[in-house]
Amino acid sequence: MKLMWFHLMPYTELPENFREANPSVWIDIHSSLFDPERAHLMYNDFMDELEFAAEVGFDAVCVNEHHSNGYGLMPSPNLIASSLARRTSDTAICVMGNSLALYNPPTRVAEEFAMIDCISGGRLIAGFPVGTPMDTCYAYGTNPSQLRQRYMEAHDLVVRAWTEKDTFAFNGRFNQQRYVNIWPRPVQNPHPPIWVPGGGSVETWRWCAEMDYVYCYLSYYGYKAGRATMDGFWAEMERLGKPRNPYHAGFLQFVGVGESRQHAFDLYAEAAEYFYGRCLHVDPKWATPPGYTSEGSQRAGIESQVKKAADSNVRGKSTGERFASVAREMDKIVDNGYVIIGSPDEVAEQLREVATDLNVGHLMLLLQYGNMSKDLTRYNTKLFAEKVMPKLKDLHTGWDDRWWPKPMRAEERAEISPFNPAVAAE
C-alpha cells in the first residue's frame, strides 16, 4: 500500500463572508483578496509541510496545477516539485500533474519533467490531467472543442520526446515541430510512470487500461461518492481482461486524525468548513464549456440521472457542476465521507475499507485543507505517519506496483548539502 501526501496549496485567508461577497473562488476571484506578502508565508509553510511529510515517511509528496484559483496556488507545480527534488531524498515526487494541452509547445512538459527526474535521481511520477474546465477553457482560453484532441496529441508528443533517441520531426494536427530533441532526458527508463487523474468518463478508463497508466480519481467528495466511479473503472478493466491490480489506481481522500472521533471533529471542523464552504464556491457559469464533456460522458450522465444511479452526481458532470451541490457543515461533511476523521485506529479502519472496497493501492491523502494551520497540519501528518500508516502498509502486498518510480540507487545519487539543519522536523 502506498500512502501519498497531497497538497493543494489553498490561500488560507479568504474572508469569512467570502461566499456571500464574491461570485467565485475560481476565474474571477478578485485580486484584492490576494496579499503577496501573506502568500510568501503560505508558500513557505506549505513547502515545509510537504518536506515534513517526506521526513515522517510518506511514500510520496504530491502537487498539482490550477490557474486563477483561490484554493490552488500552484499554476506551476513543477516549481514546487523541483524544490522538493532537492529537499527530499527518497520520497517519490508526484506531479499530478501538467495539463498537457496548455503547454505550447507540449515538449515543455517533456523537458521540465525530465529535469525534475534528473534532479531527483528518478523519483518523479508524471501526472497528465486534461485539466478542469476552469483551468483549461476559461483561465487559459483553450478551445473546449479541441481540448481533448490537443491533450491526446500532446501526450503522444511528450512520450515520443522522452523515448526517441534521435532528433525527429513532429507533424501533428495542432503541433508541428521540425526538430524535437529534448535535453535533458529522464532518468527513468523508458520514462517516468504516467498517472492520469480523470473524472468518471469511460474513455479515460479505457485509455488508462490500454496504455497501462494509473487511473486516479481525485475527488473532493470522499470514498462514498467515489465508489461508483472506481467501480466503473474496475468494471471496464475487467471487460478488457485486465487484472485487478490495485496499484493500477489512485484515489484522493481528506483525513483528520485526533485522539478520538470527537476530538478530530473539533480539531478539523474549521478547516474542512473553510474548504467546502469558501474554496469550493465556484460560479456555475464556469462549469460547462461546450465540448469539454465528451458526448459519451454526457450520454452516460443523462442515462444515470434517468436511472437515478448512484453515480449520477459524477457521470457527465463537470467539476463545477459537482461543486454546486456540496455539503458545507462539518457533520454533513463527515457523514458524506468527504473527510474521514477519528482516532488513529478509527481512521485506519476506515481507510482499510476504502482501499479494499475501491481496490486502490495508491491513496493520496489530503492532511492539510482549507485554512488548516501549519501546527495542526504537522500534528495531523505526524499522527497519521506514526499511528495510522503502520496499520495500512500490509494492504495489497500480493500485488506488484509496476507504476512506482524506479530511482537511481541511493549510493549513486548526489549528496545534497544540508540546508539550515537547525530547522529539523521537530
Add this chain to the structure above:
Amino acid sequence: MSDPDTSTIDINGFTTRVWRKGSGPKLGFIAGFGGLPRWMPILEELAKSRTLIVPSLPGFPGGERGHTVLDTHLDWMIAVRETLEKADLSGADLAASSVGASLALEIAALWPHMVRRVAAIAPFGLFDEKDPPADPWAQRADNVPGLLCEDPEIYKAMKTAPEGANSIEWPIEQVRASEAAARIFWPLGNTKIEKRLRLIQAPVLLLWGENDKIMPRSYAKTFADGISGKTTTQTIAGAGHLAELDKPAEVAKAILDFTA
C-alpha cells in the same frame, strides 16, 4: 405550417441536414448561435415567397459532429462553401444570423460569386475591448435563453425536446450546437473578420435586435464601414440577439424587402 423537404448532404464524411420549402428565387438561411433544432416561424415566413434552403453547418442541429474535423479558419471556410454548393445555394441570396452571419460574410469576402446579397443578423467576428460582446459560453444555464432572445420563452420552447424526440440525444445535440460555435469563435468571438470586410462587394443588410445582449449594436457601424458593397443597417424593435426568433415577421419582411 407544413413540413419542409429534408435531404442530407455529405461534408467531410459527415452528413448534414438541408431543409427546402417554397418556390421562387432561391434564398439560403444559416442559423445563429444554438442552431435550428426545429422548423421555426422565421423559416415559414421566408418560404412564403422564396425557395428557402436551410443547410445546417457542421456540428449544428442536423449537422452531426462535422465540426470536430475543422481545426482552422480555412477548414471552416471550405466546409461552409462546400455546404452552400451542395445545398444548391451557389450565387444565391443569403440570410444568416449571429455565428452563421459571420460565416456568410466570410464567404462573400472570399468567394464573391458564391453570394448575391447578404442579410446578416448581428454577426459574430469582431471584438472591441471597450465594448465587448457577452460571453455566451460562460453563463448559468438558466441565463442563456434571456441572453439570446428578448423573450426567453421562445428560445426555451425551441430548445425543448418535441414529443417523440430521443430524450437522451436531443439535449446532446443542443450542447453540440454550442460546441460547434465555440470551435470557431472561442474564446472572444473574434475571427478578425474586420481584415476581410473590404473584400465584400455584395450588398449587405445589417439587422440588429434593439435589445441584443450578446453583440453590441455599435458593431453594426464597424461592419458597415468596413464592407465595400452597399450596406443598410436596420434595427428590429423588441428583439434580442436572435432577432429572427423574437420577431420573425419583421425580420422576414426586412430580408424579403432587401432581396426583392
